[in-house]
Amino acid sequence: MEREEIKKIIYDLVEKSVGKKKLKQGDILKKVAADHGVEKDEVKAALRELVDAGTLIFTYFGGSYIEIPPKEAV
Amino acid sequence: MSKKYDTPLLDELKKGVFPSFVVEMEKAAARSDMAADLLGQVELSYKEKLTHWKHGGIVGVRGYGSGVIGRYSDIPDKFPGVAHFHTVRINAPSGFYYTSNALREIMDLWDKYGSGMTNMHGSTGDMILLGTRSENLEPLFAEVSSRGWDLGGSGSAVRTPSCCLGMSRCEWSNIDSQAITYDITQHYQDEMHRPAFPYKFKFKIAGCAVDCIASIARADMSVIGTWRDKIRVDQNEVKNYASKMDIKAEVVDLCPTGCITYTGGELTIDDSNCSRCMNCIARMTKALRPGVEKGATILLGSKAPIVTGALMSWVIVPFMKMEPPYDEFYELVDKIWEWWDENGKNRERIGELIERLTFPRFLKDVGIEPHPAMVKEPRRDPFFFWSEEDIKR
């Protein structure tokens, strides 16, 4: 699977969970790897690109999560 | 700069012999509005007996999920200087050694970008730069990282590993705790800076069972130096101690395993019964030294009482050689993390997970052979499990 495709899957997954359940990096790696038959390391590399670009960010609320940055911070 | 706020309560804490944290805040407040407002807000807390900090928020440096703790005042209108007051954790060098040049460089940057307040050090072992604004984080990070410093861990990640000062200035250290700590830190940079675990994971490396870094109480993985052969005894030095101390009372009688005898001016240790607690060595450090076949005991699981009670680390590998490139060690850590990732609930520490799923299950899943060193005593109930291969069909 192309890197960009994995990135889209990850972003959609995070977007869909907004307001329902905060996802941890581990949750995303597990879910995308299982659902799409990709190696965890590949998902991790794609996620890292998203975070390095600021498309997704790490947040902290008693634990660390991956979220879409709040509008005012963009 | 004249004093911005009256602080009658905090002024009470400028009295007395012990160095005063209030004086420190005042020093920084003379130059920094942030520190001046910190002083004002802490005075209010002293008056109201209430903290005025809000929960962490969404701040960090680009690409990292670690190293910055968001902190905001809940009364920013009153104290605008601490509206943002984020913590930056700088990964300290192993053993907390510095040169004045290195420290001055960081302090100059911190005065430029932050409040001028620090902690030397935070509980986990980072150099803590206390209090800056969100917009200062990226420039500060560029400045410190370009000079060879990096951020420490925070959140659900590997926390900054820390150690005792080890072989650098201690004759008891059985492992090079600083080298091991440095290697672990470099090896797990990604796991430290991009939180991916159910919760935090702390490594603490102690050179011997005196455990000056308190690894057994506060590390998910405690690495404690030990030896497998015999305590080295210098009988001439034993004779010198005999004139200065009561060897029977302070060494022989305090040995928890009763493996030391002292007759005719000669000290004899039955090493096969020694549990290597370090008492005799600590009492007669010129006469007794740890053996030469050195390594470490690996223990797992300690944590503070939140939530179901405090745990101390317990033995999972009685003896491991801790020599570069530490393959056996990293293999073990990776297997444990995989199991934690597979089974751990959100905010569940490794020690709590093992308690929930049981220690035997952990050993089986991770592939570690049971050993009597792992328990204080065997179980007292008859409710044990068997595997399929133990059953006749």
Added chain:
Amino acid sequence: MSLPDRKTDIGPPHYEQFLHPVIKKNFGKWKYHEEINAGVMVHVAESGEKIYTVRAATPRLLATDTIREYCDIAEKHCDGYLRFTTRNNVEFFVDSESKVQPLLDDLKSKDYLVGGIGARISNVVHTQGWVHCHSAATDASGLVKVIMDEFHEYFSSKELANRCRIAVACCVNMCGAVHCSDIALVGVHKTPPRIMHEGVKNSCEIPSTIASCPTTAISPDPANKSVKIKLEKCMYCGNCYSVCPAMPIADTENDGIAIVVGGKVSNLRKPPMFSKLAVPWLPNNPPRWPEVVDVVKIILKEYEKGARKHERMGEWIARISWEKFFSVTGLEFKIQHIDDFTYARETFRTTAAFKWT
């Protein structure tokens, strides 16, 4: 002004470049050490070379000015080398005995508190408190200050039976794991969190808030899209507040300080021990917490009086028994001392042999 290029994942600088030349040269080749007095020790290498360490207390919360002053001292006496200890002391190194006294004189002229080595009270491990923490039930730096002001002689000169490690945690999260200390002061709550329904609805994840409760006191409140608390099950740990800020637990009238004693981390003689409850609650009384200082004074005095050489607080209590500890200190034994949590069963007395007090 342009910024330098940022680097990521480089880790800390290598420690070796910060080691004093004598330390670097004799790394791993130390033979023995001697404690010369409360503030000075010498380590002797197999080569015969010596390094003298002089230790002084810091309040941990330090302005950059003070750290620069440490640098000045290190440059004047120690070729610029220094370190910090895990218990927040600063250490200066000199390579000959003749350099020790000038260093001590300099520190004394600047009112530094030199000491902390050997069978004494070293500096206090502590948390952030009101200076920087959102869940602090009390301050930490202030408690450290008043305790050490009271017992500074045990840092700088007077000896005890063994080391006495004191720690302060501003809430039961106990950052820094103070739960294995000879004496620890812990900020505690006495009342359950309040539920701000609007806030819970808007900013908290209901399932993780419910899951955060160790006693299953929290359950859903569908009518309010929030949660409710079974008050009799709550033991005020504040873990839900960590997960959901709309459940504040701070209560200025009822928050207070608990004192736990008898823990240690070293393996010498006896295995590491947890600290156990001596006093469940004392008033949170800043700026100088006289009630807390008084109780610590009593505990320390009895330890000083009763402990045999080399006994840590926990070893002394184990020998004389806890019932005796309460009688010699005069501290009241209350229902809160009897455990009703995870490890309760292990603490009940299953023998008819105990001491009359």
